[in-house]
Amino acid sequence: MSAPGSTLGGHGLRTPPERPAWRRALDARIDRWMADPGLYRWAVANPITRWLTQRRADQLFEVMAGFVHSQVLLACVRLRLLETVATSPRTLDELSAACGVPASSLERLLRSAVAVRLLAARGGGRYGLGPLGRPVAADAGLRNMIEHNAVLYEDLRDPLALMHGGSEAAMNAYWPYAQSVDPQTLGNWAPDKVALYSELMASSQRFLIDELLAAYPFADHGCVMDVGGGKGAWITALARHAPGLQLKLFDLPPVAELARAHLAQGGLADRVHVHGGSFTADALPRGADLVTLLRVAHDHPDHVVQALLAAVHEALPVGGTLLLAEPMAEADGEPATADAYYHFYLLAMGAGRLRTPEELMRLMAQAGFTHLEQVPNPMPLHGRILLGRKSAGLPVESGSSREKSVNLN
Numbered sequence: 001m002s003a004p005g006s007t008l009g010g011h012g013l014r015t016p017p018e019r020p021a022w023r024r025a026l027d028a029r030i031d032r033w034m035a036d037p038g039l040y041r042w043a044v045a046n047p048i049t050r051w052l053t054q055r056r057a058d059q060l061f062e063v064m065a066g067f068v069h070s071q072v073l074l075a076c077v078r079l080r081l082l083e084t085v086a087t088s089p090r091t092l093d094e095l096s097a098a099c100g101v102p103a104s105s106l107e108r109l110l111r112s113a114v115a116v117r118l119l120a121a122r123g124g125g126r127y128g129l130g131p132l133g134r135p136v137a138a139d140a141g142l143r144n145m146i147e148h149n150a151v152l153y154e155d156l157r158d159p160l161a162l163m164h165g166g167s168e169a170a171m172n173a174y175w176p177y178a179q180s181v182d183p184q185t186l187g188n189w190a191p192d193k194v195a196l197y198s199e200l201m202a203s204s205q206r207f208l209i210d211e212l213l214a215a216y217p218f219a220d221h222g223c224v225m226d227v228g229g230g231k232g233a234w235i236t237a238l239a240r241h242a243p244g245l246q247l248k249l250f251d252l253p254p255v256a257e258l259a260r261a262h263l264a265q266g267g268l269a270d271r272v273h274v275h276g277g278s279f280t281a282d283a284l285p286r287g288a289d290l291v292t293l294l295r296v297a298h299d300h301p302d303h304v305v306q307a308l309l310a311a312v313h314e315a316l317p318v319g320g321t322l323l324l325a326e327p328m329a330e331a332d333g334e335p336a337t338a339d340a341y342y343h344f345y346l347l348a349m350g351a352g353r354l355r356t357p358e359e360l361m362r363l364m365a366q367a368g369f370t371h372l373e374q375v376p377n378p379m380p381l382h383g384r385i386l387l388g389r390k391s392a393g394l395p396v397e398s399g400s401s402r403e404k405s406v407n408l409n
Contacts, residue, residue: 070149072112073136077146081109082118082129082137089126145204148174155348162348171348205230207382208294209237212325215377215385218242218290221321225250225288227279227312228296232259236266247272248288250279279308284315291316295326295383297360298342299352309367316390322369328384329354338381357384364388 019027033039043049076082079099084090092110096103110127113119118133129137136142155162155169162169218224218238225248226235235249249259249272256276263272275285284291291312297305312322329339342354355363361372369388377385 067153068112069116070153072109072116073118073146074150075109076113076118076133077136077143079109081113082133085119085128086134086137089122089128091125092127095127139206141204141206152345152348156344159344162344169348169350171345172350205233205294207379208325209234211377211379211382212292212294212323212385213237213241215375216323216387219244221290222246223248223288224290224292225285225315226292226294227251227284227308228293229259230255231262232266232268232272232274234292234294235259235272236263236268239268239271246287248275248285249273250275250277250284252276252278279311280304284311286315286317288315289317289320291320291322293322293324293326297324297352297363298326298346298354299349301351301353302363304351305363306366309363309369313368313390318390320390322364322388322390324360324364324386324388325383327354327382328360329356331357331380331384357386360386361388 040053043053079101081095081099084095084098090098092103092107095110096106099106101109110119113133114121114127114130116132117130118136119127120130120133122128136146151170151174155171212218212234219242223246224235224238226232226238227250229235229249229251232249235247238245239247247268249256249263251259253276256274260269260274263269263274273285277284293308293312297308300308309322316322327338327342329335329342339354346352346354357374361374364372364386365388368390370391371387371389373387375385375387377383
């Protein structure tokens with residue numbers, strides 16, 4: 001799975017092999033040359049190289065202006081601009097009256113939103129939805145996540161302070177389970193805080209849920225248990241997708257109470273068995289032949305993930321399957337733009353980190369899982385999917401569609 005000649009460093013990220021001395025010297029010379037102001041002036045003046053220079057300048061400006069763009073998006077969400085123009089395009093004066101913002105200030109926001117394609121000019125001085133504004137207007141969960149990112153922006157006001165120790169980060173306080181919480185104190189969590197983060201988890205899972213249902217044949221199993229299942233958004237979707245499945249949900253006791261109420265409202269109280277407990281202290285319930293971990297591992301440090309995977313392996317029967325789905329680093333062999341977001345989000349959260357598929361599969365293998373594979377899914381931005389089987393005592397199925405050769409070195 002690793003690129004030829006590359007290795008995985010101590011944090012699971014790919015480390016290219018050491019370059020020979022002549023190549024390092026050449027790299028240093030190229031770096032000095034590319035940073036020379038005279039080269040920039042020559043490249044801008046040259047019609048052949050001008051397009052490349054302009055493109056690089058645009059890319060750098062996008063990085064520099066990224067925070068402003070995120071604040072334009074946040075302002076549009078807080079003013080409900082995108083939902084307002086989704087019904088029909090509106091003029092500046094109409095939007096000013098609807099939002100209660102002076103037209104002179106709002107015009108700057110509207111033009112900025114057009115520039116980043118959240119809005120589009122529709123003629124006659126009216127503004128409508130742009131291509132990037134349409135999914136935001138359509139999805140309440142996405143809007144909730146954009147609003148939630150304001151907590152991250154506060155923590156990132158001083159990125160160096162965050163890097164030196166994020167124990168005081170607002171994001172760390174937002175997710176109480178990310179802290180080193182004694183299982184005996186779980187009942188002391190404020191109910192409103194538990195409800196707040198559980199609702200965000202539920203509303204932001206929709207895209208990943210759609211990916212999972214399209215990518216994997218869940219109806220082939222008899223009983224599915226979701227560990228860290230929150231209020232039960234995933235289990236509810238799975239119950240409707242595969243009516244023949246038996247279902248279980250395991251989460252911390254205060255979250256399990258919310259799940260019971262949510263599932264009862266959906267008419268699933270008799271269909272889903274909810275178990276409260278801590279996977280760091282309690283054994284997982286048995287009886288499921290498939291266990292799902294959705295966006296759980298990246299919230300926790302390695303030793304907790306290793307203990308969790310071992311507990312899942314212990315709870316599964318021989319032949320049982322683990323499905324792990326979450327955002328992953330360098331999943332196509334190279335860092336992606338989304339990696340930067342998740343690296344710093346999890347740093348502010350204070351406990352977990354973004355891992356590569358190879359590192360996660362190595363942790364799964366150490367817990368005893370075999371037949372490891374990555375399942376293709378159409379929109380991996382929302383999460384990659386890994387599978388592993390508890391196959392102790394079973395021979396490898398030659399030619400099986402689930403048999404994969406995975407290089408974890």
